[in-house]
Structure formats: C-alpha cells, structure tokens
Amino acid sequence: MVEYLDCSEVDISMIYEAFTVGFSDYIVKMDITEEMFKTRFFGVEGNQLENSYIAMDGERPVGLILGGLKRYEGRLTMRCGALAIHPDYRGIGVSSKLFELHKARAVECDCGQLFLEVIVGNDRAIQFYKKKGYSKVYDLTYFTLHHPASMVGRNVKGLEIKPIPFECFEQHVHNWRISHINWQNDLDYMRLSDTNNYVAAYKDDKVIGDLCINDSGKVSFLYVDVEYRNQGIATDMLMTMIREKQPERVSISFANNHYLEGFVAKHGFNRNELEQYEMYLHL
Numbered sequence: 333m334v335e336y337l338d339c340s341e342v343d344i345s346m347i348y349e350a351f352t353v354g355f356s357d358y359i360v361k362m363d364i365t366e367e368m369f370k371t372r373f374f375g376v377e378g379n380q381l382e383n384s385y386i387a388m389d390g391e392r393p394v395g396l397i398l399g400g401l402k403r404y405e406g407r408l409t410m411r412c413g414a415l416a417i418h419p420d421y422r423g424i425g426v427s428s429k430l431f432e433l434h435k436a437r438a439v440e441c442d443c444g445q446l447f448l449e450v451i452v453g454n455d456r457a458i459q460f461y462k463k464k465g466y467s468k469v470y471d472l473t474y475f476t477l478h479h480p481a482s483m484v485g486r487n488v489k490g491l492e493i494k495p496i497p498f499e500c501f502e503q504h505v506h507n508w509r510i511s512h513i514n515w516q517n518d519l520d521y522m523r524l525s526d527t528n529n530y531v532a533a534y535k536d537d538k539v540i541g542d543l544c545i546n547d548s549g550k551v552s553f554l555y556v557d558v559e560y561r562n563q564g565i566a567t568d569m570l571m572t573m574i575r576e577k578q579p580e581r582v583s584i585s586f587a588n589n590h591y592l593e594g595f596v597a598k599h600g601f602n603r604n605e606l607e608q609y610e611m612y613l614h615l
Contacts, residue, residue, distance in 0.1 A: 466611040492533070
C-alpha cells in the first residue's frame, strides 16, 4: 500500500532516490549527485521540504512532488519544482494523489496560483497538467552563443558600464517594472546564485540598462530602457563581461520576449532543442 508523507518527515536520501528513479527515463538526463540535488532543488530552485511530498511503498520511494512557495509576480505562488514517479507505479493514481496534496497545501497557504514548467514534447505530462486545470501561458526558450569572443559591438559614445552590488541591481529591476521574468531567472533565484556578476549601464549618470551573467556565461537578466534600445547598449554590456570572464559560451533563456529574440538572432545565438511551457492554475 502506498503511503504519502511530506518530505520533512523523511531523510533526504529517500527524496533523492525518488527523484532519480522517477527521472531515470526522462527526456533530459538528470545525472546529479545527492549533494548536488539537495543544493540545487532545495536551494536556488526554491523548493521547501514542508511543501513537498513523497510516495512510499513500504521502505521504497515511488513518487515525489517538490513544492516551492513564494511571492511571484505579485501573487503568493506554489510552484511544482518536479513531479517524478517510479516507472512501475505510473498510471495507478500516484501522480494524482501527489498533485492533490500539492494543491491542498497551496490552498492552505492561501496561494493565488499554482505554477510549473514542462518540457515541450513531454505530452503525457502536459495532458496530465491540463486535466488538473493548468493552462499554458508562456513559451520558455533557450539560446547559446558558442564563440562569444567573436561578438562585435559599437562602443557606444558616452556609455559607462560599471559593476554594482546585488542590492543595487535588485532595486533597478524593481524600477523597470517588468511584467514577467521566468522563475529560474528571477531575483530570488539570482540572489541565491553565488557566481553571478551584476553590471549597470549609465549615460549622463542615468541608469539605462542592467545585466546579470555568471562566471560560466549564463545570462539571467539583460534589459535596456525602452528609450535607449537599438543603440548597442545591451551588446556593450555583454561584451564587457565576456572580455572580463572569457566564458567558452554564453547562454540565455527567456519567455515570449521579441526584443531578446531579435537580439540573439542578430548576434548568432543558436536556439536550443530544449523548450518549455510555463503553465498556471489560478486558485
């Protein structure tokens, strides 16, 4: 008989086992150590043990749903950080029961919405979430620039690009009033990432753009004031950090942003095969 427990009641090794077995045949290979799993999924990813549930058949972990609770886009939100079911236990109601617990926890916490990302092509999962009431809202795409040192800029006249602390960057982002930033690029995620670098672009002492890029070349945020776009400012910010950090590649992801679509196309970024839907269920 399958028993359902919140993850604060079990050892992390059981949670890790449920995760690895459930994702053993996944579209994307999830080959990480237990320590990496703990650091990532209960660190930057924003999941909490008390908001996550595990399915146990005796001493055997057979299912897992990770839940992350925070204020996101102005609403208290419960995100499904992972739903993993042992291959031998699929189709018998384990995922539905875990989702019931996930949703009930969100209602208990007075959340305004449920949220998740799902890989395009994972049709079984997409149909499951639709049956549970989720709707696709955003398309999340990923791009890579393989030879960043060859990037060409304009050297914009009068532009100053300066490193800034996270607290300053955070205030800038709030001031930009951007309607949607995907979960894995938002301020909470960036705050918990210890290899990020933050820079701002200034013209006549006015902040006109911001960039967050980590030491490996992952861009989490790139924005230029609408009045200063198409002048090469985003390019100069990015080139400044490429020269400083010399990453082998630069990667960026974003949801439904035609400005960034144009920017990556112009500079020769390759669109990755991996794409995701961002899905919501309003409570």
